[in-house]
Amino acid sequence: MKEAPALAFYGALPTAQPSGWVAKAGVIGLLAAVGLLVLPPLVHLTATAVRLETLGSVSGSSLALLAGKSLSLAGLSTLWAMALALPLAWLVVRTDLPFRNVGRWLAVIPLAIPSYIGALTYITLLGPVGTVNSWLAGWTGMPHQWVNIYGFWGGVFILGLFTYPYIFLLVCGALDTTNPAIEESARTLGENSLGVFRRVTLPMLRPSILAGGLLAFLYALSDFGSLSLLRVHVFTTEIYHQLNTRFDQSAAAMLSFVLVLMTIGVLVGQRTMLGRRAYVTVTGTARVARPVSLGRWRWPACALAGGILGLSVFLPLGVLIAQAGSPGQFAEVIRDQWGFFRNSLWTAGLAATLAMILGLLIGYAALRARGRVGAGLSGTVQIGYAIPGTVLGLSLILLYNTYLPWLYGTVGVLVLAYLIRFLTQSVQGVEAALGGINPHLEEAARSLAASPGTVLRRILAPLLRPTLFAVWALVFISAMKELDATLLLRPAGFDTLPVRIYIHTVEAEYAKAAVLSLILITLTALPWLVVTRLREKKIL
Amino acid sequence: MTLIELSHISLTYPNAATPALYDLSLRVEEGATLSILGPSGCGKTTVLRTIAGFEHPQSGQVLIAGRQVCGGGIRCVPPEERGVGKVFQDYALFPHLTVWQNVAFGLRREGKPAADRTVAETLGLVGLGGLEDRYPHELSGGQQQRVAIARALAPKPIVLLLDEPFSNLDPDMRGQMREEVQEILRRTGTTAVVVTHDHDEAFAMADRIAVLNGGRLEQFDNPESIYHTPSTPFVATFVGQADFLLGRVEDGKIHTELGIFPNVNNHPPGTAVEIMIRPDDIHIVPASPGGAQIVGRQFRGSENLYTTLLPSGQHLHSSESSTTVYPIGTTVDLKVVATHIVLFPAP
Numbered sequence: 035m036k037e038a039p040a041l042a043f044y045g046a047l048p049t050a051q052p053s054g055w056v057a058k059a060g061v062i063g064l065l066a067a068v069g070l071l072v073l074p075p076l077v078h079l080t081a082t083a084v085r086l087e088t089l090g091s092v093s094g095s096s097l098a099l100l101a102g103k104s105l106s107l108a109g110l111s112t113l114w115a116m117a118l119a120l121p122l123a124w125l126v127v128r129t130d131l132p133f134r135n136v137g138r139w140l141a142v143i144p145l146a147i148p149s150y151i152g153a154l155t156y157i158t159l160l161g162p163v164g165t166v167n168s169w170l171a172g173w174t175g176m177p178h179q180w181v182n183i184y185g186f187w188g189g190v191f192i193l194g195l196f197t198y199p200y201i202f203l204l205v206c207g208a209l210d211t212t213n214p215a216i217e218e219s220a221r222t223l224g225e226n227s228l229g230v231f232r233r234v235t236l237p238m239l240r241p242s243i244l245a246g247g248l249l250a251f252l253y254a255l256s257d258f259g260s261l262s263l264l265r266v267h268v269f270t271t272e273i274y275h276q277l278n279t280r281f282d283q284s285a286a287a288m289l290s291f292v293l294v295l296m297t298i299g300v301l302v303g304q305r306t307m308l309g310r311r312a313y314v315t316v317t318g319t320a321r322v323a324r325p326v327s328l329g330r331w332r333w334p335a336c337a338l339a340g341g342i343l344g345l346s347v348f349l350p351l352g353v354l355i356a357q358a359g360s361p362g363q364f365a366e367v368i369r370d371q372w373g374f375f376r377n378s379l380w381t382a383g384l385a386a387t388l389a390m391i392l393g394l395l396i397g398y399a400a401l402r403a404r405g406r407v408g409a410g411l412s413g414t415v416q417i418g419y420a421i422p423g424t425v426l427g428l429s430l431i432l433l434y435n436t437y438l439p440w441l442y443g444t445v446g447v448l449v450l451a452y453l454i455r456f457l458t459q460s461v462q463g464v465e466a467a468l469g470g471i472n473p474h475l476e477e478a479a480r481s482l483a484a485s486p487g488t489v490l491r492r493i494l495a496p497l498l499r500p501t502l503f504a505v506w507a508l509v510f511i512s513a514m515k516e517l518d519a520t521l522l523l524r525p526a527g528f529d530t531l532p533v534r535i536y537i538h539t540v541e542a543e544y545a546k547a548a549v550l551s552l553i554l555i556t557l558t559a560l561p562w563l564v565v566t567r568l569r570e571k572k573i574l
Numbered sequence: 575m576t577l578i579e580l581s582h583i584s585l586t587y588p589n590a591a592t593p594a595l596y597d598l599s600l601r602v603e604e605g606a607t608l609s610i611l612g613p614s615g616c617g618k619t620t621v622l623r624t625i626a627g628f629e630h631p632q633s634g635q636v637l638i639a640g641r642q643v644c645g646g647g648i649r650c651v652p653p654e655e656r657g658v659g660k661v662f663q664d665y666a667l668f669p670h671l672t673v674w675q676n677v678a679f680g681l682r683r684e685g686k687p688a689a690d691r692t693v694a695e696t697l698g699l700v701g702l703g704g705l706e707d708r709y710p711h712e713l714s715g716g717q718q719q720r721v722a723i724a725r726a727l728a729p730k731p732i733v734l735l736l737d738e739p740f741s742n743l744d745p746d747m748r749g750q751m752r753e754e755v756q757e758i759l760r761r762t763g764t765t766a767v768v769v770t771h772d773h774d775e776a777f778a779m780a781d782r783i784a785v786l787n788g789g790r791l792e793q794f795d796n797p798e799s800i801y802h803t804p805s806t807p808f809v810a811t812f813v814g815q816a817d818f819l820l821g822r823v824e825d826g827k828i829h830t831e832l833g834i835f836p837n838v839n840n841h842p843p844g845t846a847v848e849i850m851i852r853p854d855d856i857h858i859v860p861a862s863p864g865g866a867q868i869v870g871r872q873f874r875g876s877e878n879l880y881t882t883l884l885p886s887g888q889h890l891h892s893s894e895s896s897t898t899v900y901p902i903g904t905t906v907d908l909k910v911v912a913t914h915i916v917l918f919p920a921p
Contacts, residue, residue: 215666221653222626222660223680223729229654233679237670 061399065411068396072418072454075429076294082432083291086284097292104268105296107189107261108254114194115250116243118342119201125339127209130325132336137343138206144346145199146559148515148532150259151551152196154539155350156183157263158357163542189266193254195346200253201246208242214324227326248304255297256422258518259532263539269293270424270518277428277522287432290425297420354555357548367549371534375553378530381445382513385452389509390502392453393460398494400461401468415461418454423518426451430523443525451523452513459512460505467501468494500568507561514558531557576637577765578602578625578733583634585620594620595631596789602733602782607759607766609780611773613812617789618769622735625767626660627653639732659726663738665718667710673697673721674706680729696724699758716747723755727762734759734766740775752778773813777801785809802914810850810916815879817890818848820920828917831884832865832908838915846920853879853893855912864905866890871902882906 125131126138144152159165160183170180182188216238220230258270269289276286328335358364368375400411421429430451434442441447471494479489517532524533531554538547578601585595594617602608610618623629625636627643627650635645638658643651668676677696681689697703700720710718719739726734739755740748756779759766770776776783777797785792785800785808793805804810807818821830823843828835830849841847858868858880869889870881877893880900884890890908900906 213664213666215662215664216668218626218628218653219660219662219666219725220668220679221628222656222658222731222735223725224654224683226652226654234668238668240670 061411064396064399065414068392068411068414068457071450071457072414075426075433075454076417076421078433078436079287079290079294079425079429082284082287086288097289100267100269100272100289101292101296103186103266104255104293107186107193107266107268108251110190111193111197111254112247112251114190115198115201116247118194118198118346119205119246120243122198122339122342123202123205123209125335127206128326129328129335130332131328131339132332137339140343140347141202142199143559144196146555146562147196147346147350148259148517148554149193149196149253149257150263150517150532150536150539151354151555152350153192153260153263154535154544154547154551155353156188156192157539158544158548159183159349159353160188184265186266188264189261189268192260192264193257194250196260197250197253198342198346200249201243204242204246205239208239212238244304248300251300252297252420255293255300256424256518258422258424258521259536263536269296270422273424273428274522277431283428283432286428290428293422293425297422301420351555354548354552357544358552359545359549363545364549367546368553371546371550374529374531374534374550377528378514378532378554379557381449381452381530382510385449385456385513386506386510388449388453389457389460390506392457393464393505394498394502396457396461397464397468401465412458412461412465415458419456419458421455423451423455423516423520424522426455427519427522430519445525445528447523448520448525448528451519452509452516455516455519456509456512459508463501463505463508464498467498471497504565504569507565511558511561514554575604576601577604577639578608578767579637580621580624581635581637583621583624583631583636585624585629585631592789594789595624598634598786598789598791600784600791600794602765602767604765605763606781607756607768607779609776609783610767610769610786611771611776611783611813612786613771616786618771618786619737620789621784621786622660622737622767622769625733626658626735627651627656657729657732658735659729659731659733660735661719661722661726661737661739663741665710665722665742667718667721667725669710671709672706673702673708673710673713676710676721677724677728679725692728696728699727699762700724701754715743716751719743719751723758727758727764732765734764736766736768738769738771740770741772748775755779777813785812787812803916804850807848807850807918810918815853815891817851817853817888818918819851819888819890820886821847821849823847831886831888832910835910835912835915837917839917841917841919848918848920849912850916850918851890851910851912853891855910856890856892857909857911858882858892858894858900858906859909860900860904861907862905864907866906866908868900868902868904868906871900882908884908 122137122141126134126141131137157164160181161167162179162182162184164181164183167180171177183191212235217230217234220234221227225233256270258274261268262271262274269292273286273289273293276282276289396411396415418426430447431442434447475493475497476489479493484492515532516530517536520530520533521536524530529537531550535547535550535554538544538550580598580600583595583598584593586593598617598621600608600621610621612618620629624631624644625638630650631644633645636643638656641651642648643656668679671679674693674697677693678689681692684692693706694703697706700723702717702720702724705713705717710721713721719742723734723739736755740751743751752775758764768776768779777800780797782794783797783800784794787808793800793809795805800809801813804813804816810816819830819832821828821835823829823837823841823845825843826837828837828841828847828849835849858866866882866884868880869883872879872881873896875896877896878898880892880894882890882892892908
């Protein structure tokens, strides 16, 4: 017998409904709490922007120019990310590429390198006073600026280079689960391998490419760190400039409002684009497609994959290690900046713990309550993730400055910002795990005379424990790397690792920035490695 | 005319210790249906994939409509140039295309008007008119199966290959689809190869059956001969219930607990043999004292299957009409009414 597709199977089963007024009150209470957390900053931002009589210092034409620049930068960097991700994914999943398993593992590493660190490495290489320019000047004897990473195209290059794993991961997943018989049947219907790829494989990958592309696009649209370091004028950098250099809160609010509208527009567009063709291609057949033999293209393909990994993994890490200098210098930087480590670790740890607890409650309530209440809960949480960090920072400043001045300028606001931005990761993790638990388990326990509380304690909690651990690690990693909102919200003197890296890079102290970057990458890669390792061993 | 011919095919998968197919020879006549029958892992799907061109045997050759497509030192002809249609076990419909687009997929070279005509005709043939604009995930299992058959038939293939076509359907749907597919094959005069592990399916559909076990051909014959005169004990038990009664050859006859049988294979005197007895070859008659005792009864709707115990400890099964009910413990005499005597050397 064929196994039924897991999602369809569980989706068709009835879910236990919350019983009694206690459960209902709990759900409504959660909804209110989450709503109060996420919505007021946005509402207040909108109100501030709409109240403005004029556009202030921002003229209509400059706004349109900025929008055009932001959108084209996000679009081009997404295309560049697709161009990197698609061939790489196909090569490592479907062909006999040498070292393809190692390649598949390495290709995800750029996710552990925040784009501002990526920008830092390429600035030290290709900046006006970077390694390549000074080397070329010395070699030719002409003090001329040969290459320049600063500007629009540098931004496109860097963002695509460090966001392609989003597309890569989804496309690999789709290629893994695609039923090879579908491609074989196209062969029996008269298509050669090229025709099969064009008429069958590529169209079936389209949802994954679009979904991954959307992630890359939103990342590029909301990124501040790398674009600010590369001196690109887009919405996020302009908001920061208005707020920190010109102290023009209204102009910043106006720009933020437009950026949020653009983000919402992109998200709505994506919903309508997928439409009815939400293909269910995952089938239970375990047969794996036979790898395509590359023949004499084997080594050229290997060079291509190596080139992509070289630009996105080896070169950045190599530059960082070279810049960091001797172990003695390394240790000195750590000694000097120990306080910032502590700041980063405990704020991220606290945010991750709170996100895990809230995520469990919201995830359980959303899934069990179902219907509009449940969708409203997880939907509201998702809004927080869609707000660019710079905009969230500004919104919180505006809101708490006006209504809760005692909270403004404390570490509490920082943790709150992390929670708003990354709560959805925890909620989605819990929801996915709960969705994968067959409701029959709960029903079986209930029929064996277990109370709902006992079911939660003895059945669901043990099954969810690994998920909770993974979710904690995920939020911890995200909060550790957060720069955009932190830069605006941190109390005076309370720097985190990303903030120090940003400041050192701006001040061209590349060695110090490199040391901190290496430490940050290690600190964020470690929990991730532990989680994936445990997952492979089926402990998680 | 022989349409498909496989001769001396041997195939070993990379990293496999034993060959998946070993010296296999088969042929399919034009317009006939061949069924490849065997337990899972016997290599039956590999045979289909070899005909389709997805597997390349290390030795032997494949001929399709007189053209050598594999073996004999030539480069194997790729699947898309063989003119075979295949219906996959899980249907393998293109999830991003509608029913109409799925069926039209293989008709690109025909030109739009001709292709549209063929699609409409084929969808009518499988009874799917009106569902042209649906996507595969909006169809029931039976409907998906029909699309898969229509898609494979539309380009008018030389041969239609069906891989366990009914295994994903509900049991009551299975019989109905089997009849429909047979009717479609008959009406279009299509030559077909059906892979199955279900002997009832093979008996009902095939003109010829090839029984495979462990990559080797056990028997290649018409359905009746496979059932009544199996050539190995494996075939005997795989295609239906069979008991084996011990006997010994003496003065030209086989002497057993249930009497004397002719020595049809001329086994030498003194050798021990086994006679294959199917439940429908045995009748039970209540007798006191009898030669056997009823120890079990399974009611199967259309029949009662009795288990009887002989004094030697041997169990024999007998199928009686569903209205003939004897209580367990009844002593009986067993009457063997075998029209085909099948003998195997005793193990």
